[in-house]
Amino acid sequence: MNLLKIIKKFLFIQNFFAWLVSKFPAYLEFSLGKYLGIKKAMYITAHDKTYGSYLEFGVFTGSSFNFAMKVNKNLDKLLGNSNCDFVGFDSFQGFGKISQSDEHPMFKDETFEVDESKILKNIKKCAAGQKYQIIKGFYNETLKKDPQEYNITKARVVMIDCDLKESTTLALNFIKNILQKGTIILFDDFIFFKGDQTKGEFAAFEEFKASNPKIKFREAFEYGYGSKAFIVSEVN
Numbered sequence: 001m002n003l004l005k006i007i008k009k010f011l012f013i014q015n016f017f018a019w020l021v022s023k024f025p026a027y028l029e030f031s032l033g034k035y036l037g038i039k040k041a042m043y044i045t046a047h048d049k050t051y052g053s054y055l056e057f058g059v060f061t062g063s064s065f066n067f068a069m070k071v072n073k074n075l076d077k078l079l080g081n082s083n084c085d086f087v088g089f090d091s092f093q094g095f096g097k098i099s100q101s102d103e104h105p106m107f108k109d110e111t112f113e114v115d116e117s118k119i120l121k122n123i124k125k126c127a128a129g130q131k132y133q134i135i136k137g138f139y140n141e142t143l144k145k146d147p148q149e150y151n152i153t154k155a156r157v158v159m160i161d162c163d164l165k166e167s168t169t170l171a172l173n174f175i176k177n178i179l180q181k182g183t184i185i186l187f188d189d190f191i192f193f194k195g196d197q198t199k200g201e202f203a204a205f206e207e208f209k210a211s212n213p214k215i216k217f218r219e220a221f222e223y224g225y226g227s228k229a230f231i232v233s234e235v236n
């Protein structure tokens with residue numbers, strides 16, 4: 001009897017499987033998707049020897065930042081030392097001033113206020129000897145500087161996880177001159193704002209591409225819940 005025949009006969013199997021999947025928390029599934037997206041980007045760049053920094057815009061509790069450091073440790077053993085350093089940017093107090101066009105019921109400052117010292121302690125523990133820096137502050141201040149002022153010269157993987165169009169625009173303009181052929185940019189919140197093409201990370205990326213036509217991007221892969229990754233295929 002093949003599987004389909006078994007399922008048709010014993011409908012409780014289908015009921016059990018549906019129950020099991022429905023019980024798995026969507027937030028954990030979302031995070032798992034994010035982890036797999038980061039792992040793919042780190043693997044592809046390690047494989048192609050696209051060396052440089054892992055940059056994350058939106059650290060929050062450090063979940064994805066810590067995961068990226070863990071993955072890199074394993075990949076270095078497999079594919080050779082990439083000498084990667086990790087840089088995270090966050091206010092740890094949310095977004096600051098949110099413009100009217102960026103308003104969203106889930107993207108509120110209160111949601112993203114965290115106990116910064118606890119997060120930093122945990123990041124230090126998870127880093128286990130890897131090079132990293134956390135740049136604390138609102139992007140309209142911290143991203144005014146050039147990447148070189150933070151000792152960042154080339155981007156390997158960029159995780160854009162800062163939800164809003166304004167924050168994403170600041171992040172993209174900051175990384176513009178450190179993009180190289182092979183850099184992978186992950187947009188974690190590419191689908192939100194009800195598919196509105198004038199809002200969120202999607203709109204910021206569209207505007208960035210239009211203003212920088214010499215930088216070419218190729219779709220790399222989709223991950224998680226509507227998140228997308230692009231690879232830089234040409235820089236000039």
Ligand SMILES: C[S@@+](CC[C@H](N)C(=O)[O-])C[C@H]1O[C@@H](n2cnc3c(N)ncnc32)[C@H](O)[C@@H]1O
Pocket residue numbers: 034057058059060061062063064065089090091092093094095096112137138139140161162163164167
């Ligand atoms: C969705 S959370 C990041 C989640 C994190 N990557 C993880 O996997 O746990 C978004 C973060 O972006 C930060 N953020 C967004 N816009 C910002 C801005 N303009 N300045 C500073 N931090 C900002 C928020 O404080 C928040 O912690």
